[in-house]
Every structure is written in structure tokens, then in C-alpha cells.
Amino acid sequence: MEYEAVIGLEVHAQLLTDSKAFCSCTTRFGAEPNTNTCPICLGMPGVLPVLNRKALEFTVRMAIACNCTIRETSRFARKNYYYPDLPKNYQISQYELPVAEHGWVDVETVSGEVRRIGLTRIHMEEDAGKLIHDENRPVSYVDLNRTGVPLIEIVSEPDIKSPEEAAAYLRTLRSMLVYLEICDGNMEEGSFRCDANVSIRPKGETVLGVKTEVKNMNSFRNVQRALQYEIERQTAMLKDGERIVQETRLFDPSTGATASMRSKEQAHDYRYFPDPDLLPLRVDPALVERIRAELPELPAQKKERFIQQFGIPPYDAGVLTASKPMAEYFEQTVKLHPNPKAVSNWIMTELMRELKGADESDISTCPVSPTQLADLLKLMDSGTISGKIAKTVFEEMYSTGKDPGKIIEEKGLVQVSDTSEILSLVQTVLDDNAGELEKFLAGKTKIRGFFVGQVMKISKGKANPALVNQVLDEELRRRGSK
Numbered sequence: 001m002e003y004e005a006v007i008g009l010e011v012h013a014q015l016l017t018d019s020k021a022f023c024s025c026t027t028r029f030g031a032e033p034n035t036n037t038c039p040i041c042l043g044m045p046g047v048l049p050v051l052n053r054k055a056l057e058f059t060v061r062m063a064i065a066c067n068c069t070i071r072e073t074s075r076f077a078r079k080n081y082y083y084p085d086l087p088k089n090y091q092i093s094q095y096e097l098p099v100a101e102h103g104w105v106d107v108e109t110v111s112g113e114v115r116r117i118g119l120t121r122i123h124m125e126e127d128a129g130k131l132i133h134d135e136n137r138p139v140s141y142v143d144l145n146r147t148g149v150p151l152i153e154i155v156s157e158p159d160i161k162s163p164e165e166a167a168a169y170l171r172t173l174r175s176m177l178v179y180l181e182i183c184d185g186n187m188e189e190g191s192f193r194c195d196a197n198v199s200i201r202p203k204g205e206t207v208l209g210v211k212t213e214v215k216n217m218n219s220f221r222n223v224q225r226a227l228q229y230e231i232e233r234q235t236a237m238l239k240d241g242e243r244i245v246q247e248t249r250l251f252d253p254s255t256g257a258t259a260s261m262r263s264k265e266q267a268h269d270y271r272y273f274p275d276p277d278l279l280p281l282r283v284d285p286a287l288v289e290r291i292r293a294e295l296p297e298l299p300a301q302k303k304e305r306f307i308q309q310f311g312i313p314p315y316d317a318g319v320l321t322a323s324k325p326m327a328e329y330f331e332q333t334v335k336l337h338p339n340p341k342a343v344s345n346w347i348m349t350e351l352m353r354e355l356k357g358a359d360e361s362d363i364s365t366c367p368v369s370p371t372q373l374a375d376l377l378k379l380m381d382s383g384t385i386s387g388k389i390a391k392t393v394f395e396e397m398y399s400t401g402k403d404p405g406k407i408i409e410e411k412g413l414v415q416v417s418d419t420s421e422i423l424s425l426v427q428t429v430l431d432d433n434a435g436e437l438e439k440f441l442a443g444k445t446k447i448r449g450f451f452v453g454q455v456m457k458i459s460k461g462k463a464n465p466a467l468v469n470q471v472l473d474e475e476l477r478r479r480g481s482k
Contacts, residue, residue: 007160013183014191021150022049033143041148043088055150058182068103085129095272098123118157163227210244226251310340336374367401376404417464
């Protein structure tokens, strides 16, 4: 029997507010443990939470971008559970009446197909604290700095069909959040997190199978690995006649496997009820329209504009607009050197190769500015340096931050474009390789490339390639006519 996967994702995105969801404590990451706290986020008796207005506006911004219906009235609920990192023994969240519902996101898969993934809801909630497990002793430490940090939870419909599609969906959401400037998308710091609900069923069936929830996936690659493992595990169980249990499982990146964590809770296990300390939340339609009017150009819109305005291929446009800093870097460079395809090629090859291992989506710390890259391309176009030398110069620019002109001057890399000088080089190569010249004149024309290579070698790459080819052809014809 052939099976198919059914995947739904729950994404938690930390909002880029200066203060927490219901108090004035800072949301700054990396502070000493338990220093960014106060009686409100610690749940002391008699304190009252007050909603962060900026958190609401950021939530509405994402809801509009995701084509959601925004409720005029929603409300907060208490999600009750007991865990060491939850000082109040409940989490302020939303349950029956979320801020936004019934949206969708268009996702371009690896194959180029565009899939529309439905969204069940986007709701606001506060984060819990963090447990830090001692590697040397059987104890855990509690850091409550993150307690009360504002989150939105984006819940998809079970519309995702494969691990690859799940990763593409997450990349799309992360890109949107960063473009909207409401989340930094940092998965390592926990500001963009994902839990996955996955089940399988016989192909062609419409009834959903028993699902498991997978946690602890801190990269797009690990999301794919975890889902692939879980799909294979469930498929093998069904084929062996075993029963799948609804449970929460943890992914172990070192083994690539998932392991059972606990039985999966149902909604009633959390005993949701309206938070008596927070009034129903009313979202003014005028606020929604103001935010709608202020929305920036989103990744999909920018990609289409790049294709139309700059005439670059869809693939190039997709890579360049995947992150806002990269798209801005491209546009700034094109303004200074209006050859979009050349700029695109250099960013996607030379620049991204240097960025590899760092965060390729954020080039704000890149030592090569758009002005410097444009200057390098101008020097190459003018014939001052060859394309090969330009790559060497770029590597030096990236490692030192120096301007291309200064590097070329210091290293004496100006391209040789003097016809008489190149003729001298060509004649030297032909004289030193008389046997190969004889073979060429006898009809073995593929040897021509050898001559070009030798000229470039003795000129240390500084000879103008176009002029080398022109002068070489003329000299070969002259010698062949003798």
C-alpha cells in the first residue's frame, strides 16, 4: 500500500518589541539569567498585566500579509499547565477567539510549483522561560528572562505534503516576518520556532491518520530531517501492522531520529478559560486600514518587480529577494552599475561564496559595500582588469575591506591591453611551442586553447582575453600563410 504524508506546522515568532507582552521588562537577548523580570511576568500575587500595543500592531501586520480575517473582538485566555519555566502555572494565550483566522500563504516549492497553504489562525501569546540542563550533574536551571516575551503563533492547515514543502513554507514565513520588521527570524536564539504535526494515510484517502507532534527543530534542514524520519517511522509501523500513538516526540539532530517525549495533550487538558485580568481585545478597523496602507513591499511582490524591472531570471530574483538586506544590496549596486544581470551573477556567486558559513540572508556586516562592488564591475567592464583578476581582487576586498582601485594599484594588477605587448607575448608562446604550432597548422585546431592559456599564464592573468584571442588569430593566420 502506498502512503502519503499530511503535515501541519505551528510557528512561534518572537515579536521585535522593546518590552514584554504585558509588562515593561526588556526583551533583550543574552542578559544574565533572571535579570529581565518583574512581579508581573513572574506572576506575583496582586499584579495586573497590560497589553503591549506594539505587539498587537505587529500581529495585525502579519495577519494582513497572510490574507487573514481580523476579528474586531478577540480575547486572551489562560492556558493552564505546570512546568518549572512557567512561574504563573499558566500561559496567557488566545484560544476560542484569536486575533486572526482563515488566511493563506503562497509557497514556491523546489520544483517551481506554487502551492497555497491555508492558515487556521494567528494568535498572540506570551513565551515561557527556559530550562538549562547541566551536562555534568542531573539538575536543571531555570532562566525566566524570556517569560512574557510577546509571540505570535501561526498555525497552518494540514495542507503540507512533504518535508521539502514544509521547509519552503517556513522560509516563506520567515522572509515575510523579516520584511515586515516584526521578527528577526533567528532560529538559534529561539525567536523563530516550529513544531510539526505529522501523520500518514493511504494515498487517496481523505480521513486524517493519527498524528504525532515533533519538537526541537532549530533549522530548516532539521525540520526536513525530522519530518522525513517521522514519515518513514510511521509508514514502517503501519506496514508492520502496528498502531501509531498520538504523542509529542523530540528530534535529536545528532542521530537524525525522533524519540517519544510524552503523550500528546488535548485542548481540554489545558483547561482554557478567559483571562479575568484582561478585557476583551477590540481592534479598531481604522487601525487595521492604517497598518494595511503602511505595509512594505513583501518578498513575492519584490520578486515579481525584480523580474519585470531588471529583466533577471525568476531564479535569480527568488534568491535575491529571499532576504530584505540582500534585495537592498542588489538594488543599491544596480543604481551605481546599471547592469542587473552582472550584479546578480556576482552577488549569487562571488559574494554568497564568501558569506557561506555566516548568515547568508543578512549581509549588513559584509565588508564589501554596494559602492565597492559597483566600482569593481566598472573596472572590469572598462578593461582595466580581466574577469579572472576581478575575482582575485574581490577576495582581497572581502578580507580587507579595501577599495578595488587601491588593491589593483598595490598589486600591479592592471590589465595589459597594449596590442604590441600582447603580440610579443603571443609570439613568445608560439616560438616556445613549435611542435604544438605545427600540429595546429596541420589541422588540429583544438590546440588553439592551449596557446591562449599559455599567454594568460606568462602574463599572470593580466592580458586582455579578448585582445589575446584577436592577436593570436591574426598571428596564426600569418604563420599559416607562409
